[in-house]
Amino acid sequence: MKDIAGKVGVSTALVSYVLNGLEKEKRVSPAVVEKIRAAARELNYKPNQIARSLRSGSTNTLGLIVADIANPFFGQLARVIEDEASRFQYVVILGSSDEDCAKSASLIDTLLDRQVDGFILVPSEGCAEQVELLVSRNIPVVLTDRYLPGIPAHAVVLDNYGATREAVSHLVGNGYRRIALVAYASSLVHMQERIRGYCEAMDAAGMGANKLVETVSYDSAKADTEKLVAALVKEQKTEAVIFATNALTLFGLYAVKKHNFRVPEELAVIGFDGNEAFDFFTPPLTYLRQPVEAIGRESVRILLEQIRGELHQTVHLELKHQLVERGSSGKSPGVD
Amino acid sequence: MKDIAGKVGVSTALVSYVLNGLEKEKRVSPAVVEKIRAAARELNYKPNQIARSLRSGSTNTLGLIVADIANPFFGQLARVIEDEASRFQYVVILGSSDEDCAKSASLIDTLLDRQVDGFILVPSEGCAEQVELLVSRNIPVVLTDRYLPGIPAHAVVLDNYGATREAVSHLVGNGYRRIALVAYASSLVHMQERIRGYCEAMDAAGMGANKLVETVSYDSAKADTEKLVAALVKEQKTEAVIFATNALTLFGLYAVKKHNFRVPEELAVIGFDGNEAFDFFTPPLTYLRQPVEAIGRESVRILLEQIRGELHQTVHLELKHQLVERGSSGKSPGVD
DNA sequence: AAGAGACAGTTAATCGTTTAAGCATACATT
DNA sequence: AATGTATGCTTAAACGATTAACTGTCTCTT
Numbered sequence: 139m140k141d142i143a144g145k146v147g148v149s150t151a152l153v154s155y156v157l158n159g160l161e162k163e164k165r166v167s168p169a170v171v172e173k174i175r176a177a178a179r180e181l182n183y184k185p186n187q188i189a190r191s192l193r194s195g196s197t198n199t200l201g202l203i204v205a206d207i208a209n210p211f212f213g214q215l216a217r218v219i220e221d222e223a224s225r226f227q228y229v230v231i232l233g234s235s236d237e238d239c240a241k242s243a244s245l246i247d248t249l250l251d252r253q254v255d256g257f258i259l260v261p262s263e264g265c266a267e268q269v270e271l272l273v274s275r276n277i278p279v280v281l282t283d284r285y286l287p288g289i290p291a292h293a294v295v296l297d298n299y300g301a302t303r304e305a306v307s308h309l310v311g312n313g314y315r316r317i318a319l320v321a322y323a324s325s326l327v328h329m330q331e332r333i334r335g336y337c338e339a340m341d342a343a344g345m346g347a348n349k350l351v352e353t354v355s356y357d358s359a360k361a362d363t364e365k366l367v368a369a370l371v372k373e374q375k376t377e378a379v380i381f382a383t384n385a386l387t388l389f390g391l392y393a394v395k396k397h398n399f400r401v402p403e404e405l406a407v408i409g410f411d412g413n414e415a416f417d418f419f420t421p422p423l424t425y426l427r428q429p430v431e432a433i434g435r436e437s438v439r440i441l442l443e444q445i446r447g448e449l450h451q452t453v454h455l456e457l458k459h460q461l462v463e464r465g466s467s468g469k470s471p472g473v474d
Numbered sequence: 475m476k477d478i479a480g481k482v483g484v485s486t487a488l489v490s491y492v493l494n495g496l497e498k499e500k501r502v503s504p505a506v507v508e509k510i511r512a513a514a515r516e517l518n519y520k521p522n523q524i525a526r527s528l529r530s531g532s533t534n535t536l537g538l539i540v541a542d543i544a545n546p547f548f549g550q551l552a553r554v555i556e557d558e559a560s561r562f563q564y565v566v567i568l569g570s571s572d573e574d575c576a577k578s579a580s581l582i583d584t585l586l587d588r589q590v591d592g593f594i595l596v597p598s599e600g601c602a603e604q605v606e607l608l609v610s611r612n613i614p615v616v617l618t619d620r621y622l623p624g625i626p627a628h629a630v631v632l633d634n635y636g637a638t639r640e641a642v643s644h645l646v647g648n649g650y651r652r653i654a655l656v657a658y659a660s661s662l663v664h665m666q667e668r669i670r671g672y673c674e675a676m677d678a679a680g681m682g683a684n685k686l687v688e689t690v691s692y693d694s695a696k697a698d699t700e701k702l703v704a705a706l707v708k709e710q711k712t713e714a715v716i717f718a719t720n721a722l723t724l725f726g727l728y729a730v731k732k733h734n735f736r737v738p739e740e741l742a743v744i745g746f747d748g749n750e751a752f753d754f755f756t757p758p759l760t761y762l763r764q765p766v767e768a769i770g771r772e773s774v775r776i777l778l779e780q781i782r783g784e785l786h787q788t789v790h791l792e793l794k795h796q797l798v799e800r801g802s803s804g805k806s807p808g809v810d
Numbered sequence: 811a812a813g814a815g816a817c818a819g820t821t822a823a824t825c826g827t828t829t830a831a832g833c834a835t836a837c838a839t840t
Numbered sequence: 841a842a843t844g845t846a847t848g849c850t851t852a853a854a855c856g857a858t859t860a861a862c863t864g865t866c867t868c869t870t
Contacts, residue, residue, distance in 0.1 A: 189826030
């Protein structure tokens with residue numbers, strides 16, 4: 139800017155006005171406007187966003203913290219968020235928390251130091267205070283994929299209760315009675331809601347006695363799920379299983395494959411989220427699809443409204459799942 | 475900082491010295507050091523990285539531009555890069571180019587405006603000038619996954635030639651003769667190298683006459699690949715096919731599934747990169763695994779060395795693939 | 811007693827923008 | 841002629857850190 143000002147022979151203030159389109163309000167003479175524009179082009183002027191941010195207090199940067207960007211579900215989500223953010227001249231800084239509170243806290247700190255304008259956060263278990271702190275400091279936040287009850291933060295989540303509920307109904311409709319749910323041992327509401335949907339649907343179908351919710355811990359999920367699935371079939375006489383997340387579904391499928399269980403004759407399976415692997419499993423997997431596009435878009439929209447100060451109540455958006463019916467949950471062999 | 479200085483009754487200079495660990499060199503009295511530390515803690519002082527960046531000229535931020543973060547290969551890569559960067563207090567701003575030059579250019583511009591310290595770039599076709607411009611402006615760049623011949627930029631890529639070459643050898647060893655390669659119609663070197671590896675291996679095996687390289691365009695890859703695979707089997711009497719990327723492999727598998735071709739009896743298949751779907755395909759897919767971890771780690775290492783000014787030649791790193799042998803490329807039915 | 815050197819701090823410029831406030835000059839109005 | 845106001849531009853502070861250069865005191869040496 140100094141160079142431009144020097145070249146044209148005016149002050150940097152005028153340059154700033156012109157380059158920001160304020161030439162009308164600030165009554166810059168047309169001749170000077172042209173000279174400044176020309177000089178800017180000639181010198182290939184690029185504004186320094188860092189300086190601008192320091193002055194303006196806003197960085198046009200969003201912090202996105204997911205559990206793991208290598209997980210395709212979060213990859214897709216990140217993509218939608220990136221695209222949507224860029225439509226509004228925002229840029230995304232990325233972080234993976236590994237469902238780990240300490241990591242999540244340090245990511246939040248790092249991004250705060252960098253003055254991000256707001257966060258899209260997939261909160262981990264036990265991180266409620268972190269989020270609460272952000273909210274109480276009036277830092278724009280949208281929780282995505284999960285929310286934290288009792289914490290007045292905007293959230294965009296799946297209709298988790300309805301999703302597992304429909305999965306159960308679907309299985310019951312196809313003649314399955316002994317239906318199990320494999321979930322993470324997590325107090326996070328999205329997981330609890332998936333469990334509740336399962337339980338209430340089982341009760342409603344008069345199969346409360348058959349309820350079986352098995353949980354595995356995040357850190358040993360793969361091995362645990364494998365043992366679990368074998369036990370379900372061999373010991374519990376389970377006829378159908380619903381997996382409560384994308385990763386759990388995959389772990390479960392590895393187990394099914396390893397033990398060569400026939401699907402759906404020996405064990406019907408319903409997965410979560412969606413994954414190309416679901417398509418190539420034999421038979422293709424029935425699953426509960428999340429509206430990733432909408433989740434990402436709405437998250438950005440709400441966050442930006444919040445940043446612009448246009449939002450005055452706490453928004454809680456619950457988006458509908460879609461049951462994709464395929465071979466893995468076909469009619470039970472017990473039924474005609 | 476002003477608050478701390480005010481509270482302790484010293485200048486901000488001293489506060490800066492102490493908080494940056496320069497109390498020894500700058501000979502700050504122990505008493506004051508303690509007071510400043512205490513005040514900083516009490517006021518919960520967080521340095522403003524934007525201000526620091528403006529002053530120091532470095533943002534501790536890397537720009538990562540991949541083709542599409544929703545693609546699991548790039549998701550994994552991003553994850554490795556994120557982790558590695560954070561070990562050195564760097565943060566990653568993410569962008570997806572969709573293999574589109576214009577998008578890539580605008581991403582680079584945006585990130586330059588934000589003064590990123592360097593780029594990790596998956597270059598798209600025809601973007602050579604963009605990269606050249608960065609290099610000539612002395613902006614640290616590492617090309618990843620692909621490189622641009624003739625452009626003196628550091629690069630970390632797969633041993634593409636060796637990979638397809640081994641795939642062919644493996645198939646030939648198992649008795650296949652009519653082996654095709656499905657690749658993107660792209661002039662990018664990584665693709666050309668994969669093609670070259672295939673061709674030379676075919677020639678070396680005395681099957682030059684059977685060479686068949688089919689290409690599809692990025693934008694219509696899914697539909698094209700589907701038609702292509704059907705034609706290969708039905709018209710070209712192809713016995714085995716190698717797919718040159720992750721996405722192409724998936725598209726190919728959808729076709730194989732749709733037409734119910736038996737693998738490997740009717741068509742042997744070798745995939746690229748790795749994907750959970752490969753595990754659940756029946757039979758599991760033989761594929762050329764990329765060392766994603768190493769690619770990401772080395773890219774960050776080289777970029778940081780460059781940023782620190784420690785790098786004086788152009789580094790071109792070629793990492794070895796690994797052939798994961800499984801059922802989809804088993805012995806040809808024509809052999810014993 | 812004078813000079814050197816260590817010690818402990820302050821001042822003010824700087825990074826690249828933005829923007830409120832001020833300053834001339836010209837012209838129109840009474 | 842005095843006043844008002846529109847026009848066109850400049851000045852300088854501010855954002856929050858970093859850091860070179862400087863200013864005082866003491867203490868020690870010769």
